[in-house]
Amino acid sequence: xxxxxxxxxxxxxxxxxxxxxxxxxxxxxxxxxxxxxxxxxxxxxxxxxxxxxxxxxxxxxxxxxxxxxxxxxxxxxxxxxxxxxxxxxxxxxxxxxxxxxxxxxxxxxxxxxxxxxxxxxxxxxxxxxxxxxxxxxxxxxxxxxxxxxxxxxxxxxxxxxxxxxxxxxxxxxxxxxxxxxxxxxxxxxxxxxxxxxxxxxxxxxxxxxxxxxxxxxxxxxxxxxxxxxxxxxxxxxxxxxxxxxxxxxxxxxxxxxxxxxxxxxxxxxxxxxxxxxxxxxxxxxxxxxxxxxxxxxxxxxxxxxxxxxxxxxxxxxxxxxxxxxxxxxxxxxxxxxxxxxxxxxxxxxxxxxxxxxxxxxxxxxxxxxxxxxxxxxxxxxxxxxxxxxxxxxxxxxxxxxxxxxxxxxxxxxxxxxxxxxxxxxxxxxxxxxxxxxxxxxxxxxxxxxxxxxxxxxxxxxxxxxxxxxxxxxxxxxxxxxxxxxxxxxxxxxxxxxxxxxxxxxxxxxxxxxxxxxxxxxxxxxxxxxxxxxxxxxxxxxxxxxxxxxxxxxxxxxxxxxxxxxxxxxxxxxxxxxxxxxxxxxxxxxxxxxxxxxxxxxxxxxxxxxxxxxxxxxxxxxxxxxxxxxxxxxxxxxxxxxxxxxxxxxxxxxxxxxxxxxxxxxxxxxxxxxxxxxxxxxxxxxxxxxxxxxxxxxxxxxxxxxxxxxxxxxxxxxxxxxxxxxxx
Amino acid sequence: xxxxxxxxxxxxxxxxxxxxxxxxxxxxxxxxxxxxxxxxxxxxxxxxxxxxxxxxxxxxxxxxxxxxxxxxxxxxxxxxxxxxxxxxxxxxxxxxxxxxxxxxxxxxxxxxxxxxxxxxxxxxxxxxxxxxxxxxxxxxxxxxxxxxx
Ligand code: FES
Ligand code: FES
Numbered sequence: 001x002x003x004x005x006x007x008x009x010x011x012x013x014x015x016x017x018x019x020x021x022x023x024x025x026x027x028x029x030x031x032x033x034x035x036x037x038x039x040x041x042x043x044x045x046x047x048x049x050x051x052x053x054x055x056x057x058x059x060x061x062x063x064x065x066x067x068x069x070x071x072x073x074x075x076x077x078x079x080x081x082x083x084x085x086x087x088x089x090x091x092x093x094x095x096x097x098x099x100x101x102x103x104x105x106x107x108x109x110x111x112x113x114x115x116x117x118x119x120x121x122x123x124x125x126x127x128x129x130x131x132x133x134x135x136x137x138x139x140x141x142x143x144x145x146x147x148x149x150x151x152x153x154x155x156x157x158x159x160x161x162x163x164x165x166x167x168x169x170x171x172x173x174x175x176x177x178x179x180x181x182x183x184x185x186x187x188x189x190x191x192x193x194x195x196x197x198x199x200x201x202x203x204x205x206x207x208x209x210x211x212x213x214x215x216x217x218x219x220x221x222x223x224x225x226x227x228x229x230x231x232x233x234x235x236x237x238x239x240x241x242x243x244x245x246x247x248x249x250x251x252x253x254x255x256x257x258x259x260x261x262x263x264x265x266x267x268x269x270x271x272x273x274x275x276x277x278x279x280x281x282x283x284x285x286x287x288x289x290x291x292x293x294x295x296x297x298x299x300x301x302x303x304x305x306x307x308x309x310x311x312x313x314x315x316x317x318x319x320x321x322x323x324x325x326x327x328x329x330x331x332x333x334x335x336x337x338x339x340x341x342x343x344x345x346x347x348x349x350x351x352x353x354x355x356x357x358x359x360x361x362x363x364x365x366x367x368x369x370x371x372x373x374x375x376x377x378x379x380x381x382x383x384x385x386x387x388x389x390x391x392x393x394x395x396x397x398x399x400x401x402x403x404x405x406x407x408x409x410x411x412x413x414x415x416x417x418x419x420x421x422x423x424x425x426x427x428x429x430x431x432x433x434x435x436x437x438x439x440x441x442x443x444x445x446x447x448x449x450x451x452x453x454x455x456x457x458x459x460x461x462x463x464x465x466x467x468x469x470x471x472x473x474x475x476x477x478x479x480x481x482x483x484x485x486x487x488x489x490x491x492x493x494x495x496x497x498x499x500x501x502x503x504x505x506x507x508x509x510x511x512x513x514x515x516x517x518x519x520x521x522x523x524x525x526x527x528x529x530x531x532x533x534x535x536x537x538x539x540x541x542x543x544x545x546x547x548x549x550x551x552x553x554x555x556x557x558x559x560x561x562x563x564x565x566x567x568x569x570x571x572x573x574x575x576x577x578x579x580x581x582x583x584x585x586x587x588x589x590x591x592x593x594x595x596x597x598x599x600x601x602x603x604x605x606x607x608x609x610x611x612x613x614x615x616x617x618x619x620x621x622x623x624x625x626x627x628x629x630x631x632x633x634x635x636x637x638x639x640x641x642x643x644x645x646x647x648x649x650x651x652x653x654x655x656x657x658x659x660x661x662x663x664x665x666x667x668x669x670x671x672x673x674x675x676x677x678x679x680x681x682x683x684x685x686x687x688x689x690x691x692x693x694x695x696x697x698x699x700x701x702x703x704x705x706x707x708x709x710x711x712x713x714x715x716x717x718x719x720x721x722x723x724x725x726x727x
Numbered sequence: 728x729x730x731x732x733x734x735x736x737x738x739x740x741x742x743x744x745x746x747x748x749x750x751x752x753x754x755x756x757x758x759x760x761x762x763x764x765x766x767x768x769x770x771x772x773x774x775x776x777x778x779x780x781x782x783x784x785x786x787x788x789x790x791x792x793x794x795x796x797x798x799x800x801x802x803x804x805x806x807x808x809x810x811x812x813x814x815x816x817x818x819x820x821x822x823x824x825x826x827x828x829x830x831x832x833x834x835x836x837x838x839x840x841x842x843x844x845x846x847x848x849x850x851x852x853x854x855x856x857x858x859x860x861x862x863x864x865x866x867x868x869x870x871x872x873x874x875x876x
Binding site for chain 2: 069210211215216219228253273274347398667673675
């Protein structure tokens, strides 16, 4: 077994480093945008500041730095700016600044990275300030024109009014003058109680083109003289391309060129993608499968199981002396759980289009991290930043996968072989399924101990398995430890354990198989919530207590965790009789700064067929920017999470991933999914994420209900592998 | 060469007869609203109408589609505006990433033609498209909105 994967170059910090040389992490108000030199948008309209362009017809263009992949933060971010800007929402449109512009302007738009449910919470402060500063400048411009004090003027709905004189004007009329002003030194944000647009479930701004087929995703890009590429990378990570027999596809229709990429992959370039793929499938390829060719799910599982029992481990959370307390416990409960590799399976397979010439390289793609994609273009093209550009497109799903840039790099490498010709690289679904950046694999052994009065005196969780940061962000390891492994289990921070146990030990025996891990919607809360929340049920059951009452006793020091749990319990009717044959389960967690809980009602037919009747979910994300979108994110996270529970397992054989398409890696359909009854209880004072946290409670709530229904405890995902499926 | 009638217009395309209709539509006719998701008739992203019936165009060849009326998402609206399913989708703000939604809308439009007032069970039986973003609750509501429009 190849135990250690070489850490990769961290491309993101490379770009940040480059930009930082030019003046630090200047964002939002910190740099003197505006001023006498008016910056203009492509159509000539003045930029009031980096976030706001106003056209003469009063159209407000709000710049959005984060990527839209379905999660709705494009609309939410626009709401945040527009709230402070006091503009007419019906005249708002949005645009993405490019990563190249961001570097050229000293990162005026801050971080482009869109992951970790950070789209809104990490930029809410400076985008609101951007909106507020623009409003102040627009008012000042009007006041200057009228020769009245700005303090006597007010703005609402894109109209500026001077009450005393009865004068009014619109943003479009004063934008040019406002753009010449210096930005205000002091910007005060509205009190949340005065918000009128934030907190409103306004419709998304990007829907119209999605119902007519007009929305252009990366896979849909068309450029003059463009050719299409299909690619096969070595099926075993760590292996190489040995040879291929190009003569066998010579003369096949449309084929223009066969290209090797980085010594590990081969691509066929043709007039159409279908021709490229057909020829690639006909191309005899010999792989050097390298040192991992014998690795299997069994060998990985065995290696991880050893880590549960012995060897070094990083400590993520500790108080008291759990081992001693367990040794002295009157009653002990022990269980081993495991969680598999999972593919993101974004609906749109990976793709990127690149145009390379000797002195310029441009890429069009969906990416969750425009700056990382930009860095990948620099690196793959060998060109400097001022000669590269990335044009971000709307993503056909991201879920963490499109934070990686492997497909961008490949497209540039292929385009480099054909200078002057745009090349669209599209992965087949099979390539996408077998070359993912998989949800990492782990196992967990949990041991709980009770005293004679059935008090839980000790809890020991030992996780064994893969670290994402080890592979993708080695700079973020802390003395070798991956702190993210303890997501939802940490003593403090944005993902804390909700229970107080007098003797607690949570540790991680890091073991990194060769399969590439990645950030996968929910990341480490998916397995950690199953481990902890199912085991809490096991502990309650061992002493004959109600799972809710058992939890409540351990949560008195964590009122926010408890509040969301109580909310779902009440709504699902916990403690009252369920309908005949229907059983309930619940779970809670803290992740991405938000407190969430879920409860499920299911019935089980023949012990193997699950019908999910009801799901209730609650969240306290601090603030809710758009309740309609939050509701959709909660529901979507349950679909993603339950798809993962039922079907989501990628197995390894001969060093490669076995599942190749949706026939072997299935996904939920409409018939299987009830409406999620969501409860939003924003308590204010902090900003938590929305897209991911609730995914963590989906699986444990259903698994706990399954135990209630059958008395059988499932400790292994996916259910597919235990012949359990949807009714 | 093949003649395909797409959205009422005849396209004379340089395409082999065994090419999946999906790719003829996307690459040869240039209509990219119809999406590729799996290529093996599992996901429904490529759903179009063939003589009014919903089919997964990745599983139909060009030769099988010749002589038939092909309707894609681009041809669903009429001179009178958007199709009622598209309207309902807008009204209920259904799409998240949107990539599956062309296929979803085409599948639903075909369902409503055969069954103007489908029950939830009818919807479960007829609509089997994958949506990785998980828009199913909004899809179901929007189907009922369209059915009552
Ligand atoms: S692409 Fe045709 S069903 Fe998936
Ligand atoms: S809306 Fe993204 S896959 Fe359905």
